[in-house]
Amino acid sequence: MRASLRVPVALSVGVVIGIGVSLGHAVFADRSDVPVADAAHTLPVADLQNFVLVMERVRRDYVEPVSDQKLLDLALRGMLSGLDPHSSYMDKDEFKDMDAMTSGEFGGLGIEVTSDSGVVRVVSPIDDTPAAKAGMKAGDLIVKIDGTAVTGMSLADAVHKMRGKPGTKIVLTVIRKDTPKPLEVTLTREVIHVKSVRSKMLEPGYGYLRISQFSASTGDSLRKQLQELMKEKDGATKGLVLDLRNNPGGVLTAAVKVVNAFVDSGDIVSIRGRDKSSNHVWKAEAGKQIYTGPMVVLVNGGSASASEIVAGALKDDRRAVLVGTRTFGKGSVQTIMPMSNGTALRLTTARYYTPSGRSIQGEGILPDIELRPIKVDAQDGKGLTIHESDLTGHLENSTSTEFKAQEEAAKKIDEAERKIAKEDYDLYQGLMILKGLASVSPVAATAAAK
Template identity: 50%
Template structure:
């Protein structure tokens, strides 16, 4: 017997060939998941439904079978609830199962529906969509020669599916653009690596989470341990990059927060059913060792990303930097139905430790830093003491020169450069006489 599954993510589109942020986490079995009190059926509305059904059967221009009509009726009933609830056909359910393996074919887009069009939540790193320059909030209005206006989202996804190395044309509307424009992309096999990490500079670490999968928490702990080892235990700060991260497994989000705090509530959920009310608390383990932390977010940071950034913000464990996040604060549960079908239904809202709901609000960064492109200004010819003939030498090595890697980072990723600069500032303050006790900065 299949069990229901609690998920966090953005829209049905990511369940299919593009990619998935709706990864599974264990929940209660189906027969315990839907208790309800018997109520009188709305007979008048059911009569209307039956009449419409019969009229379509008799008068529609083409023959249409009962199964297709009823599937469409169920789909309309569910998708009318909110952008994230969906009726899953057997094919959809199978695709959902496959997508949890972290490898799928397509473009690498996280999408939802908006006003009849496909709205891009975020492109996934190192995928055809990201390389083509598709941005969060872009609207896809045409796939090849097919307009997507009012086309069911799953049908639009099917049009974007295809074998790797085959081409597809997308017509896109973008805020600020004078007119829609076309992009030609080549489909690829999408393999999503959940966690990437590296040292930005000596003793300053960087962790990038692309989406929250089942083992993301473990991978973050491994990354922290590796960076502590590489810095000989002198790690001075970490940047946690959640930009364009569409979400994923609720449990994984809680585990990531737990890697940075040692006590207190992380997140809790509220719904109409008892088994949708969950709460996650921190454990005493401390793999981060309290190092200063900067969390980067943007408009593509959604769902589980907002759980992490919101919880760390409430605990004052790090500085949240970037731009306002997406604002998806709902939880979906996969409820198996008969005939190998399923229902992805919004069953709860989640709340940060202080009781904030992120739904349609998002996380507001502590320091707003918008994306920017730096253009270096050529310095005018200046004469310094060291240029004067007969100047005295200091007898000391020159220190504090701006590194070439730092200048390159400022040009390639301004937000990350600002995050690293703030970490360095926190380290300097931590060394000041007022902070001579060497307590970690939170």
């Protein structure tokens, strides 16, 4: 009888240990007023007694000594992570790490990960970090860390193992789609200073903004860089590309600030949960819009959570044209609940809805123009073409000097576009769509974007 009891106990502990802690695809709210005292009145005494009996049996009969603290920690982790992929219990160190990540500075490799069938899947490498520089890609499966298999390792443990002292090296064994053999990727740990917003001019009149994740400073950083783009000579007055591809999400209020930079009125996002007092609608604040021109927003399957809030708001408001592939489809909000002992809960407390009242949970957002993944090869030469100027005896153009200047400018733009097409074909397609909007006329293009 004694042996028969040990098997289910061991299995139950295995389930608790095996459940991962999802670190990706998050929209974070914050709440510290956790009603702990009220919960005690509704807990069933018989079930609590059974919990104590099981805990005592495990402590006494498990194959190796295990402390009460560890058993309680595992029980709390299982309680939260068993609810959904995004709820979790965080000990003191994990809570500090999460706070550092959302504030925009932390130590490690600069890689967003989640648990996937016993291995660690890369959601996306963060721009300008060791992971991005080493060529890590969204969808990569990490199967070993410094030669140790991740199978049976919790996601929190895997993340802890990947972090370490800046300057030290780590080897990740990675399985990549369409690559026949596992890859060994060597990275050097750094203190990660997340620059969540980057900007540049694609060509005269057309600007580019890339948001890699939503940290607390993202909204202010975007406004600053957008204003700088608009001030440049031949700045972003004709059109703007906003790139949200492989952006796993982040802080909800940062997403609201980003949307408000492009719209002047109306709803941005709403959240609804069991606690009606926590339901809330975020609206655009009048006078905060700083860009009114045509926009294209690039999205893909790695665009999740806060990224989908931005994409959904701009699409519902008909403020931008969405280009790419269907987004990830995470439409839930996690509230961070600090506990008195320095630990915290990350608990799914609500769903969020786009301005039209639609939930994207499990469905994602469909782009206005879908770009299917394709392989593009450059074609050498332009082929045989004949123009009027090639014909014998053609009439001369009295404005040829002006035409030649325009032709030289067009050649420079063509070279820039060829470079973009070679490096990032989806961005090239987005730019072409944006130029089509802008070419209608500034007034009509803005009306089309709205």
